Every structure is written in C-alpha cells, then in structure tokens.
Amino acid sequence: MARQLPSMMRKAGLSEMDQGPELPVAAVLLRSPAATVAFDRQALARYLAGRGQDFDASARPLQFSGGYGNLNYLIRVGEEWAVLRRPPLGEIPKGGNDMGREFRALSVLAPVWPLAPRPMAFCDDPAVLGAPFLISEFRAGLPLHGQQPLGTAMTPAQARDLSALQVDILTQLHGFDIAAIGAGVLGRAEGFAARTLRGWTARLDGARTASPPEAELLCRKLAESLPGEGRVSVIHNDFKLDNIVVDPATLVPQAVLDWDMATLGSPFFDLATLLTYWAAPDDPPQLRAINLTHSEAPGALTRRELVEAYMRACGRDRGRDEAELRFFIGLAFAKLGVIYLQLYDRFQADPAGYARNEKFGAAAPGAFALGLDALDGKLI
Structure with missing residues (x-):
C-alpha cells in the first residue's frame, strides 16, 4: 500500500x-x-x-x-x-x-x-x-470495504479466513477484564439492554422520515422481551468488517477503527451488529444492495456459522443463551433501520448534497423486518 x-x-x-x-x-x-x-x-x-x-x-x-x-x-x-x-x-x-x-x-x-x-x-x-x-x-493496511475487499475475487479459503477473523477480534476484545484495564470510564455496566433500546427508540421518534409499521412493531416486541443482566464486556458497539484494517498480503489484522460508540455492554450486541451487515441470499433485496460485504462469497461463513464459532470461542452455550442473543440481534436490526432513516433524512433535506443517501429510504423497512425475524428465531 x-x-x-x-x-x-x-x-x-x-x-x-x-x-x-x-x-x-x-x-x-x-x-x-x-x-x-x-x-x-x-x-x-x-x-x-x-x-x-x-x-x-x-x-x-x-x-x-x-x-x-x-x-x-x-x-x-x-x-x-x-x-x-x-x-x-x-x-x-x-x-x-x-x-x-x-x-x-x-x-x-x-x-x-x-x-x-x-x-x-x-x-x-x-x-x-x-x-x-x-x-x-494512522495504521497502514487494507480497509475491508465491499463485496471484494481484497480488490479482486477471493478464494474460498480467504473468504473463510476473513469471516473467522471477525470472530477472533471480537473474542479478544470481549475477553478483557474491565477493572484490570481501567475500562470502567467507558460506561455503566448495568441496564445496557434497556438503555440502548430507549436510545434508539428515541432516535426513531426523532427521525423526519415516517417510520414503517415494522419499526414500531419491532420496538414494542423488544420492550416486551428485555433480557436480564448478563455478561458485560468492553464492546465496540458498531462492529463490522469495514472497520477492520488488515495487511493486504497476509490478512493479519492491523487495526480496528471507529470507536466513537464504544461502551460497556453485552458482548452479544457486537456479534449482533456484525450479523446485521452480513447479508444472506434471502434478505430483502433493497437491504442486500447496501450490505456490501463478502458474506455471500464461496467459503464465507453464514450467520449461523459465525454465531456458532463465537459461542465456541467464548465458551458460551448456544441453547442457554439463545433468547438473549435473539433479543440483541433484533435490537441491532432496529438500530440499523434507524440509522438508515437518519441517513435518508439527510437526503431529503439536501437531495443534491446527499444524493448517495437516497437508497437508504428503501432499505430501512427490510432492516426492521429482519429484526422481527430474529426475535421469532427465523434468522439463526
């Protein structure tokens, strides 16, 4: 580079x-x-x-x-x-x-x-x-943007390695002892799920674009299924593949970027956020058009395989933790839908200056719909 x-x-x-x-x-x-x-x-x-x-x-x-x-x-x-x-x-x-x-x-x-x-x-x-x-x-390296983050078609082995890389990074981050590294300054350890839901619901209410019916239904169902206090970790809070920089030759990670939402909270929310950007073939087409990662490349792990790899790496029990994970996947899709509405608001306010944001208006309903699927156990 x-x-x-x-x-x-x-x-x-x-x-x-x-x-x-x-x-x-x-x-x-x-x-x-x-x-x-x-x-x-x-x-x-x-x-x-x-x-x-x-x-x-x-x-x-x-x-x-x-x-x-x-x-x-x-x-x-x-x-x-x-x-x-x-x-x-x-x-x-x-x-x-x-x-x-x-x-x-x-x-x-x-x-x-x-x-x-x-x-x-x-x-x-x-x-x-x-x-x-x-x-x-500045950290030199290759930011992993788009469906071909390496610049050309990747091999199945590379696609699988980049999938597993995300799990490895999350496992490292979530393994830090909060007190030992002085991370208590990053937020409150208790009440993360309810606080996060309130915050994104408030942003939904504040969006200029009318929210689709799926949004209100998802927020109501999330409020009815709040999990109890679970494990708390340092979390990135906006974790996705294109916030990772790797060595272009070896694919060894060089940096994780964009920490402006970092806090203390459920490590499942980082995993859930990753899954919202990890498109699947049967996702709504308007959403798939935006979620441009290598998730559908031959060799890439599926959403379910990413979850299973994370559970194994962190010593979590898929059966015992299933309900909590479903909640946070639903919450992450609610967050994604609200972000898309906010981006579309910018287009509506300034169509010429934010022309590239127009696509988010059509994509937002699909994000809320997938959140409902996640709560119903249809996604993973």
Missing part, C-alpha cells in the same frame, strides 16, 4: 506536488480536491502548537472517501502520519459521533491491545474546527 502509481493519483485528482511525503495509502481511498470538505488548517496548527505538536498548515487537506458519518482526514503531525476525525456537518443525534468517547476508548485500549490505534489529541472546543475532533495514529 505504500508506493502509489501516478495513474492512481491522477484518478483521485492528486499530483505528486500536492503531497510532499509519499502517501501511506492508495490515492483512490482519498476524495478528490473538489469533493473534499475543507477545514481551518491554520486553526488546527495553532491548536497543536499550543500542545507542543507541529502541523504543516500549507499542505492540501486529504479526506478519506469512505463512510457516511464522521469526516476523516489523513494529516501529518510532526514526522508522523495521523488521522483527524470529526463529526459530520449539520445536526448530530444525541450521543452520536462522540469524539470524546472514542478518545477515552482508545486511551484505555491502546496500551493493552495492538489493534487499537494510539490517540494523539482530543479537542472538545468547537471554536477550533467547528466541532470536537480527535487525532489518532
């Missing part, structure tokens, strides 16, 4: 004179200059200078192209490549896009887990860049 071909740079609208030091990422992973959301680089330079850190404000901003939420930029702090993250423009849902939460999570995890990038700075003063922002170390 280190050396860049001139043709790739031209495709992304970049020139060698723009860059200074050689880019550590493929240029196609960066937005063109015209599509980049600029920020006040002089203000960032002043802020970092006050912390004894050097930032060159003269270089053109380099914004990563992926994602629908936070804005991510490749920057240099001193002699080191780093990533600046800030919330998207416009209104932010309560509790969403929390850079302070991400800073706390990385501060706890980076000293004990190689897959957590080291945090370098956090600013909660919106006067600097217009919103709180985080700077963390």
